Amino acid sequence: MIKDFFLTLVRNRKSLAGLxxxxxxxxxxxFAPLLAPHPAxxxxxxxxxxxKAETGDPETVAEGEASDVREVxxxxxxxxxxxxxxxxxxxxxxKPGKGHPLGTNHAGQDLFSQLVWGTRVSxxxxxxxxxxxxxxxxxxxxxAGYAGGILDDIISFFTNVFLVIPGLPLIIVIAAYVxxxxxxxxxxxxxxxxxxxxxxxxxxxxxxxxxxDFVRVSRSLGERPSFVIFxxxxxxxxxxxxxxxxxxxxxxxxxxxxxxxxxxxxxxxVSWGTILYWAQxxxxxxxxxxxxxxxxxxxxxxxGTAFVLVNFGIDEISNPxxxxx
Amino acid sequence: xxxxxxxxxxxxxxxxxxxxxNFFIPRLMPGDPARALxxxxxxLPPEQIESVRAAFGLDTGDSLLVQYGKYLGxxxxxxxxxxxxxxxxxxxxxxxxxxxxxxxxxxxxxVISFALGTAIGIAAAWKRETxxxxxxxxxxxxIRSFPYFWLGLIFIYFFAFRLRLFPIGxxxxxxxxxxxxxxxxxxxxxxxxxxxxxxxxxxxxxMLMMRNNMINVLAEDYITVALAKGLxxxxxKALYAAKNAILPSVTGFAMSLGFVVGGGLLTEMVFSYPxxxxxxxxxxNAKDYPLMQAIxxxxxxxxxxxxxxxxxxxxxxxxxVRDGAA
Amino acid sequence: MGSxxxxxxxxxxxxxxxxxGFVRAVDGVSFRLERGEFLGIAGExxxxxxxxxxxxxxxxxxxxxxxxxxxxxNGTDVAAMPEAGVNALRWTGMxxxxxxxxxxxxxxxxVGEQLTDAVLAHRNATKAEAEAMAVEMLGxxxxxxxxxxxxxxxxxxxxxxxxxxAMALILKPDLxxxxxxxxxxxxxxQRSIIEKIDELRRALGFSVVFITHDxxxxxxISDSLAIMYAGKxxxxxxxxxxxxxxxxxxxxxxxxxxxxxxxxxxxxxxxxGRAPDLLSPPPGCRFAPRxxxxxxxxxxxxxALRDIGGGRLCACRxxxxxxxxxxR
Numbered sequence: 012m013i014k015d016f017f018l019t020l021v022r023n024r025k026s027l028a029g030l031x032x033x034x035x036x037x038x039x040x041x042f043a044p045l046l047a048p049h050p051a052x053x054x055x056x057x058x059x060x061x062x063k064a065e066t067g068d069p070e071t072v073a074e075g076e077a078s079d080v081r082e083v084x085x086x087x088x089x090x091x092x093x094x095x096x097x098x099x100x101x102x103x104x105x106k107p108g109k110g111h112p113l114g115t116n117h118a119g120q121d122l123f124s125q126l127v128w129g130t131r132v133s134x135x136x137x138x139x140x141x142x143x144x145x146x147x148x149x150x151x152x153x154x155a156g157y158a159g160g161i162l163d164d165i166i167s168f169f170t171n172v173f174l175v176i177p178g179l180p181l182i183i184v185i186a187a188y189v190x191x192x193x194x195x196x197x198x199x200x201x202x203x204x205x206x207x208x209x210x211x212x213x214x215x216x217x218x219x220x221x222x223x224d225f226v227r228v229s230r231s232l233g234e235r236p237s238f239v240i241f242x243x244x245x246x247x248x249x250x251x252x253x254x255x256x257x258x259x260x261x262x263x264x265x266x267x268x269x270x271x272x273x274x275x276x277x278x279x280x281v282s283w284g285t286i287l288y289w290a291q292x293x294x295x296x297x298x299x300x301x302x303x304x305x306x307x308x309x310x311x312x313x314x315g316t317a318f319v320l321v322n323f324g325i326d327e328i329s330n331p332x333x334x335x336x
Numbered sequence: 337x338x339x340x341x342x343x344x345x346x347x348x349x350x351x352x353x354x355x356x357x358n359f360f361i362p363r364l365m366p367g368d369p370a371r372a373l374x375x376x377x378x379x380l381p382p383e384q385i386e387s388v389r390a391a392f393g394l395d396t397g398d399s400l401l402v403q404y405g406k407y408l409g410x411x412x413x414x415x416x417x418x419x420x421x422x423x424x425x426x427x428x429x430x431x432x433x434x435x436x437x438x439x440x441x442x443x444x445x446x447v448i449s450f451a452l453g454t455a456i457g458i459a460a461a462w463k464r465e466t467x468x469x470x471x472x473x474x475x476x477x478x479i480r481s482f483p484y485f486w487l488g489l490i491f492i493y494f495f496a497f498r499l500r501l502f503p504i505g506x507x508x509x510x511x512x513x514x515x516x517x518x519x520x521x522x523x524x525x526x527x528x529x530x531x532x533x534x535x536x537x538x539x540x541x542x543m544l545m546m547r548n549n550m551i552n553v554l555a556e557d558y559i560t561v562a563l564a565k566g567l568x569x570x571x572x573k574a575l576y577a578a579k580n581a582i583l584p585s586v587t588g589f590a591m592s593l594g595f596v597v598g599g600g601l602l603t604e605m606v607f608s609y610p611x612x613x614x615x616x617x618x619x620x621n622a623k624d625y626p627l628m629q630a631i632x633x634x635x636x637x638x639x640x641x642x643x644x645x646x647x648x649x650x651x652x653x654x655x656x657v658r659d660g661a662a
Numbered sequence: 663m664g665s666x667x668x669x670x671x672x673x674x675x676x677x678x679x680x681x682x683g684f685v686r687a688v689d690g691v692s693f694r695l696e697r698g699e700f701l702g703i704a705g706e707x708x709x710x711x712x713x714x715x716x717x718x719x720x721x722x723x724x725x726x727x728x729x730x731x732x733x734x735x736n737g738t739d740v741a742a743m744p745e746a747g748v749n750a751l752r753w754t755g756m757x758x759x760x761x762x763x764x765x766x767x768x769x770x771x772x773v774g775e776q777l778t779d780a781v782l783a784h785r786n787a788t789k790a791e792a793e794a795m796a797v798e799m800l801g802x803x804x805x806x807x808x809x810x811x812x813x814x815x816x817x818x819x820x821x822x823x824x825x826x827x828a829m830a831l832i833l834k835p836d837l838x839x840x841x842x843x844x845x846x847x848x849x850x851x852q853r854s855i856i857e858k859i860d861e862l863r864r865a866l867g868f869s870v871v872f873i874t875h876d877x878x879x880x881x882x883i884s885d886s887l888a889i890m891y892a893g894k895x896x897x898x899x900x901x902x903x904x905x906x907x908x909x910x911x912x913x914x915x916x917x918x919x920x921x922x923x924x925x926x927x928x929x930x931x932x933x934x935g936r937a938p939d940l941l942s943p944p945p946g947c948r949f950a951p952r953x954x955x956x957x958x959x960x961x962x963x964x965x966a967l968r969d970i971g972g973g974r975l976c977a978c979r980x981x982x983x984x985x986x987x988x989x990r
Binding site: 171172173174175176177178179180181183184185187188189208261265268269272273274275287291296297299301304305307308311312313314315316318319320323326330 | 365591640
Binding site: 556557558560561562563564565566567568571575576579580583653654655656659 | 719721723748749750751752753754757758760761762765766767768769770771772775779780783784813815816826829
């Protein structure tokens with residue numbers, strides 16, 4: 012079922028484009044250590060020059076951040092005659108140029124590396140929150156839609172109530188109370204405020220499916236609820252559940268960036284949002300350092316577009332009227 | 337009428353829930369932030385500490401329920417506590433300075449972007465086969481994915497910093513006398529970029545929503561009937577297609593409202609626009625919890641009332657809702 | 663009959679393009695409809711009868727279009743007209759009643775607005791005059807004038823369809839096309855609607871093209887009948903004669919698939935199999951794969967619609983001269 016769904020997605024031009032962009036970011040996130048020239052917070056490079064005992068030729072054998080040096084020393088110490096260590100600090104607020112394609116920030120950290128590492132945080136927070144929201148709202152929707160009765164009334168009522176209470180101000184107030192140690196609190200806050208809209212949509216879908224003949228027959232034949240839910244209702248909800256997952260992930264990435272930009276996240280974590288926070292805090296804008304604040308926003312926009320494109324595809328697949336003929 | 341009363345009841349209840357959330361947030365947070373705050377406040381004037389105690393119900397000996405009752409009473413009377421950062425100003429008074437700016441900026445932008453986005457959506461669906469329509473759908477989906485605050489930064493960079501067409505932030509020129517023509521002109525100049533940010537970011541959402549609704553409606557039989565009747569296309573488009581398609585848009589307006597308001601708040605922060613959003617930013621930085629919570633309450637109330645208005649609009653537009661049939 | 667017919671189709675081809683190719687839902691259809699005549703067009707769903715109706719009104723949208731042929735309405739070819747000309751002709755010359763009355767009325771406009779807007783668009787009338795016309799038409803279909811202020815959702819299914827009929831006739835068109843107008847209604851309401859149409863036709867003198875999948879509806883009121891199968895007319899004739907003695911095996915099958923209310927209880931036959939895929943119709947007679955009486959020649963050659971005398975046309979090799987089944 013899920014395989015079929017992805018096959019149809021790949022056949023749609025829009026969703027294929029979206030999936031490609033998404034795959035690119037997931038790739039960058041997964042292979043950040045290989046793609047980033049420096050660790051997220053490196054502000055210098057230590058070069059160790061060794062001179063070979065036999066030839067006397069100087070040879071640079073190790074280039075890396077400060078922490079790597081000790082190992083090099085012990086490893087080569089028997090074969091070399093002497094070595095010298097030069098510590099090369101990155102310039103502060105450098106323009107893009109050799110060695111720093113996107114320049115450096117106020118602490119002399121390489122912005123390109125930060126962007127790559129930030130992808131890891133932003134993408135994983137986005138997808139994790141998306142998953143959390145989807146599971147939460149799917150559970151609520153199934154319980155409400157399938158069980159019906161008073162349980163449904165209660166869940167629907169509260170869904171409608173929380174649906175209209177503005178999310179961002181609530182998130183900001185909650186975040187202001189919470190000490191941000193890692194990114195987990197962000198996932199929790201965004202997750203616990205993001206459920207009403209998907210719950211409403213998914214519940215409607217559960218109700219539609221519940222009234223379909225094949226589900227009615229199963230129920231009247233006395234099939235166990237778990238069978239009806241997991242074998243008959245859920246497989247027919249894949250596209251809408253995925254659409255909600257993508258939409259929630261996008262909202263989460265935006266929400267995370269917003270919180271961090273305001274300074275309500277953990278500003279010591281390197282993510283797209285915190286890069287923007289530091290850019291703003293150090294007046295990147297008014298010193299014309301476009302390379303500092305432009306790329307993270309573009310990444311967010313590009314990733315957001317990817318989610319939108321995938322959902323366009325899903326819409327077209329599930330709603331023939333939108334299909335272009 | 338039944339519909340109206342139901343919506344009115346819903347408004348009252350959601351307001352009540354927002355007020356309750358406001359009460360419980362500080363009390364449910366792990367690590368007792370209020371007490372931590374109190375510890376940090378040592379050395380401050382005792383009356384200030386006292387106000388904090390009252391606000392968070394610390395050491396009062398009252399049970400949670402009694403505190404809740406007192407809080408509800410105070411809130412309904414309009415007493416939301418005293419601001420920490422602008423002690424001893426009551427938060428309502430602090431809030432009052434910011435509200436006109438936000439309402440002026442946000443309400444105006446919302447109306448403009450909803451009207452414009454809806455109009456573009458109608459056109460894009462009506463002529464959906466044209467290249468311009470497909471292009472605009474693509475463009476608006478891309479723009480919609482920009483974070484509001486980032487778009488604001490870009491605008492500041494290009495229009496204020498590079499081209500020097502508009503001021504970088506604030507809402508008016510401090511050098512002009514308040515209320516003079518020049519002052520109003522400066523308000524306009526200061527408001528342009530924030531307004532542009534909000535409109536550009538939110539227009540895409542309305543546009544795409546309206547386009548989808550229109551496309552669904554255009555497949556309905558009554559559109560074919562209208563065409564078969566040989567009616568002028570303008571009439572078919574407006575009264576048969578758009579009038580039906582806008583109904584889910586108005587309902588959707590209610591749901592997207594919170595999102596747009598959130599974006600508006602961020603925009604204010606970027607532009608240091610002295611509205612509620614920027615005040616929230618300052619309150620967060622100053623750890624001025626009473627002010628923060630009052631701002632949340634104000635925004636929630638404003639959004640809920642706007643929602644209620646949208647519900648009434650649906651009632652006026654849709655005869656089925658008027659009869660309680662849907 | 664030297665007069666110009668109300669409607670004459672000449673070798674009309676129409677269809678819609680899909681990803682897999684062009685589906686020719688109407689494939690070389692020709693017929694004449696005289697002034698005041700009631701023509702029934704019957705066939706299974708998907709045989710192209712609705713496409714035919716939409717083609718006549720030039721209402722084919724999006725991916726659908728008229729390929730070739732002529733649609734002569736009072737002697738002028740609608741298929742070749744500029745859009746403005748067609749628009750002027752719609753509702754004044756020909757009007758249409760649609761399948762689903764439920765969804766054919768605009769839910770957010772009052773009944774009165776929907777009745778009068780066609781008048782205001784085509785005639786130089788004041789609002790009051792248009793409303794007077796609307797009240798008169800509602801009277802003809804037995805609906806109280808106070809419904810003018812009401813909205814569609816306040817009407818029952820039958821009432822909606824009668825409003826649609828009133829709407830279609832408000833400008834006194836020469837031709838009324840009805841595309842399965844009673845499908846969504848229950849049997850009793852169906853009957854009252856059909857009787858109403860017949861009554862109005864006698865009173866106002868318009869011609870009717872009545873499209874249905876249910877041949878039994880047409881028994882009593884239609885003057886002539888065309889049976890459509892897979893985009894083509896396979897049999898045509900005066901209703902009475904066609905009912906008494908169907909010539910095409912498909913017509914027989916179609917008649918066998920409905921119970922007669924008055925006749926003896928018979929087994930409902932129906933027809934085995936499904937209509938062919940119009941994307942790639944089978945060679946030879948399109949009905950041959952489902953025909954119980956097909957012989958080897960049927961699969962090779964497509965039989966033409968031939969005049970077999972007595973005003974009857976049939977496209978079946980069984981009816982060709984020299985065949986055992988030739989007209990007795």
